[in-house]
Amino acid sequence: MHDSASTAVISSDWCSRSSLELAPDLIGCTLVRQWPDGTQVRGVIVETEAYEPGDPACHAYRGMTERNRVMFGPAGFVYVYLIYGMYHCLNIVSDYPNIASAVLIRALELETTPPQLPSKMTGNKNQSPTRLAAGPGKLCRVLEIDRSLNGTLLQQGQPLWLEQRTPAWQQQFDQGLHPLTQTTRIGLTQGVDLPWRWYLRDSQAVSKR
DNA sequence: TACGGGATCTGT
DNA sequence: CAGATCCCGTAA
Numbered sequence: 001m002h003d004s005a006s007t008a009v010i011s012s013d014w015c016s017r018s019s020l021e022l023a024p025d026l027i028g029c030t031l032v033r034q035w036p037d038g039t040q041v042r043g044v045i046v047e048t049e050a051y052e053p054g055d056p057a058c059h060a061y062r063g064m065t066e067r068n069r070v071m072f073g074p075a076g077f078v079y080v081y082l083i084y085g086m087y088h089c090l091n092i093v094s095d096y097p098n099i100a101s102a103v104l105i106r107a108l109e110l111e112t113t114p115p116q117l118p119s120k121m122t123g124n125k126n127q128s129p130t131r132l133a134a135g136p137g138k139l140c141r142v143l144e145i146d147r148s149l150n151g152t153l154l155q156q157g158q159p160l161w162l163e164q165r166t167p168a169w170q171q172q173f174d175q176g177l178h179p180l181t182q183t184t185r186i187g188l189t190q191g192v193d194l195p196w197r198w199y200l201r202d203s204q205a206v207s208k209r
Numbered sequence: 210t211a212c213g214g215g216a217t218c219t220g221t
Numbered sequence: 222c223a224g225a226t227c228c229c230g231t232a233a
Contacts, residue, residue, distance in 0.1 A: 049216070051216075057216065058216090059216080062230080062231095065229075065230070066229085067228085067229060067230085081216085081228090081229090082226095082227065082228060082229090083215060083216065083217060083227095083228095084214095084215060084217050084218080084225080084226070084227080085215090085225070085226030085227035085228070086217080086218085086225065086226055086227075087217050087218070089216060089217085091216090104216060106216085135217070135218070136216070136217075137217045137218060138217085138218075141218095185216070186216075186217095187215085187216055187217070188215095188216060189214090189215080207217095
């Protein structure tokens with residue numbers, strides 16, 4: 001099949017490095033959710049956080065458990081967990097096997113080329129479309145990401161995959177448009193001073209500012 | 210087996 | 222700023 005767009009799909013190898021490098025590089029990339037019927041919802045990543053070995057806020061800090069097992073595997077898989085009994089969080093596993101690290105995807109700018117949203121999103125009442133995926137729990141809700149996707153490989157044809165920044169976006173980024181901000185992470189009780197959160201300063205979809 | 214708290218979000 | 226709501230990790 002000749003598909004020039006497939007060259008933009010991000011490989012596991014590209015994720016096989018420190019979450020501290022991967023997290024800022026994921027900003028501007030596109031997360032694609034595809035359902036079995038072929039329906040797609042796409043969004044540009046505008047906010048991420050890194051979680052590292054030796055980081056007390058990292059779920060893998062105290063070693064491997066049933067929940068965090070996928071973080072200890074190879075990069076390019078997704079780690080999805082339930083938080084506060086009702087929300088899910090999506091992580092991209094980074095680094096090499098046995099080095100448990102990941103990047104939390106905190107917010108997306110949803111692609112809404114046609115003015116009307118897919119039916120997947122219309123169930124959300126009174127939400128401004130630009131805020132529908134503004135937060136780690138919200139983006140999982142709108143993309144219907146739950147623990148059934150835990151351990152899934154990010155790859156075209158799977159429920160989730162990643163695509164590289166478009167050349168046009170990268171060019172604007174290099175020109176200083178899309179300024180990137182680095183700050184401390186959100187909602188933590190440990191590791192609160194580590195500046196491992198990145199977001200697009202001007203994006204209306206960032207969870208908090 | 211029991212218990213306390215969590216990488217959140219919403220409505221008051 | 223409290224409540225929803227479930228699972229996980231730790232201790233017993």
